[in-house]
Amino acid sequence: xxxxxxxxxxxxxxxxxxxxxxxxxxxxxxxxxxxxxxxxxxxxxxxxxxxxxxxxxxxxxxxxxxxxxxxxxxxxxxxxxxxxxxxxxxxxxxxxxxxxxxxxxxxxxxxxxxxxxxxxxxxxxxxxxxxxxxxxxxxxxxxxxxxxxxxxxxxxxxxxxxxxxxxxxxxxxxxxxxxxxxxxxxxxxxxxxxxxxxxxxxxxxxxxxxxxxxxxxxxxxxxxxxxxxxxxxxxxxxxxxxxxxxxxxxxxxxxxxxxxxxxxxxxxxxxxxxxxxxxxxxxxxxxxxxxxxxxxxxxxxxxxxxxxxxxxxxxxxxxx
Amino acid sequence: xxxxxxxxxxxxxxxxxxxxxxxxxxxxxxxxxxxxxxxxxxxxxxxxxxxxxxxxxxxxxxxxxxxxxxxxxxxxxxxxxxxxxxxxxxxxxxxxxxxxxxxxxxxxxxxxxxxxxxxxxxxxxxxxxxxxxxxxxxxxxxxxxxxxxxxxxxxxxxxxxxxxxxxxxxxxxxxxxxxxxxxxxxxxxxxxxxxxxxxxxxxxxxxxxxxxxxxxxxxxxxxxxxxxxxxxxxxxxxxxxxxxxxxxx
Numbered sequence: 001x002x003x004x005x006x007x008x009x010x011x012x013x014x015x016x017x018x019x020x021x022x023x024x025x026x027x028x029x030x031x032x033x034x035x036x037x038x039x040x041x042x043x044x045x046x047x048x049x050x051x052x053x054x055x056x057x058x059x060x061x062x063x064x065x066x067x068x069x070x071x072x073x074x075x076x077x078x079x080x081x082x083x084x085x086x087x088x089x090x091x092x093x094x095x096x097x098x099x100x101x102x103x104x105x106x107x108x109x110x111x112x113x114x115x116x117x118x119x120x121x122x123x124x125x126x127x128x129x130x131x132x133x134x135x136x137x138x139x140x141x142x143x144x145x146x147x148x149x150x151x152x153x154x155x156x157x158x159x160x161x162x163x164x165x166x167x168x169x170x171x172x173x174x175x176x177x178x179x180x181x182x183x184x185x186x187x188x189x190x191x192x193x194x195x196x197x198x199x200x201x202x203x204x205x206x207x208x209x210x211x212x213x214x215x216x217x218x219x220x221x222x223x224x225x226x227x228x229x230x231x232x233x234x235x236x237x238x239x240x241x242x243x244x245x246x247x248x249x250x251x252x253x254x255x256x257x258x259x260x261x262x263x264x265x266x267x268x269x270x271x272x273x274x275x276x277x278x279x280x281x282x283x284x285x286x287x288x289x290x291x292x293x294x295x296x297x298x299x300x301x302x303x304x305x306x307x308x309x310x311x312x313x314x315x316x317x318x319x320x
Numbered sequence: 321x322x323x324x325x326x327x328x329x330x331x332x333x334x335x336x337x338x339x340x341x342x343x344x345x346x347x348x349x350x351x352x353x354x355x356x357x358x359x360x361x362x363x364x365x366x367x368x369x370x371x372x373x374x375x376x377x378x379x380x381x382x383x384x385x386x387x388x389x390x391x392x393x394x395x396x397x398x399x400x401x402x403x404x405x406x407x408x409x410x411x412x413x414x415x416x417x418x419x420x421x422x423x424x425x426x427x428x429x430x431x432x433x434x435x436x437x438x439x440x441x442x443x444x445x446x447x448x449x450x451x452x453x454x455x456x457x458x459x460x461x462x463x464x465x466x467x468x469x470x471x472x473x474x475x476x477x478x479x480x481x482x483x484x485x486x487x488x489x490x491x492x493x494x495x496x497x498x499x500x501x502x503x504x505x506x507x508x509x510x511x512x513x514x515x516x517x518x519x520x521x522x523x524x525x526x527x528x529x530x531x532x533x534x535x536x537x538x539x540x541x542x543x544x545x546x547x548x549x550x551x552x553x554x555x556x557x558x559x560x561x562x563x564x565x566x567x568x569x
Contacts, residue, residue, distance in 0.1 A: 099479035106446035110453035115530035139337040143535040184488035191482040245499040251333045260568040271333040281566045298545035311552035
């Protein structure tokens, strides 16, 4: 029987991220289904929006605080959260499957002797806790459960919604972390060019080989700007050195589930489709009407992207 | 210094996955197995590190059955010195893998370990972190740069919207991301030499499973949608559908 679910939240530069509220919303929902306690924990220095967790389902929040812990430190965060999980008697911990969540979840699992399931897209608590997670970059799914007493679960960002709940009075307590273990620490964050990251974006506009050269990628960027979208790329384009790897969508890049995915000049190799076919809506623009991308696209335009994209960008600007 | 590189054997990324008759695994028939793509960056970084210091030994460490030997030979052909195969014919969960790897890394005394940031089968991306925590090693995940000076490590890891510069020290595990380096191709000489290198086989440490797979299945097929047109005259209709039907803009 689950006694307490602990939502492990992520802050960046002193602000709780949107994915943190996806975690609190799910924690609240599961706790009410199971009939167990729920609380949240976050590590950081000053954090400006702690009150918001109460609006997203979990009112009890503990802030593990130290001036040296604004930036991530795998060693210090692991210790702080593991110790807190033990003290609080939590037996299920939920994190978002972000870069931080992926790094942190398994380390806490070892400290707590817990099992660990990553990147879950569905959790069923009706009987035992059963998770559904994509494998082979989404080419298959599996339903899986943990046989350990303590369980760590990370959830894919953008899949579970951050619901607003009836506002409850936040109960925030601050615990100072003395002499954190900084054997591994982040000394600097180097921001990438480009406004949005494909892993976090709600809309993605991706370019493939059909764009013919890096000098034409501005067509993709302009459409992305008009839509407020992140720029993505196919493996062919990244391997050719036209775009940085962080933009690659697919099995050896990022697996994404945005609300809208616009594939431009992408034929749809199986390893690309694996990484994006769980997008809610897919638009494909490709000259070849037989390209596999049209098999999964909701809306297709079997035309020349050099002719279509500038018109599409202008039309989007008009309606936005 | 002994450098270990953990290498796994995975289905080629071009594989169309079919579910096996037990409904809990994939059907291996007709599947080509390859070196996990991210592990190639790990092998390259280990070789570069050894070359930079002009001394040391690069040991490939794999958990799996006899079917992994071909993959191990490829890693040896790239230039690794020797290999250890921890024999286990049954699939394991990440914690089971990490416990076996940690046990052997301790036995061989490797203070620096590279591995791919994830293997492209179960996609958990956690074996490096689990292994490091079991050993009490430091760990940098998703590394796109790596520098070792004396025992100090500076590595950059990819996160949402940029890179974190991480400062840590040996002993450490580094999990490697595409972009860290350009993996070398095996030379003919390397391929010949690999045939003579030893693959030490030993049973993998037994551990209890912490996960139970209930079911494996394919995602529901996505319905093909409509082709709206073949040139920009279809753009207004596309924009209308995105706005009114899909409600995404």
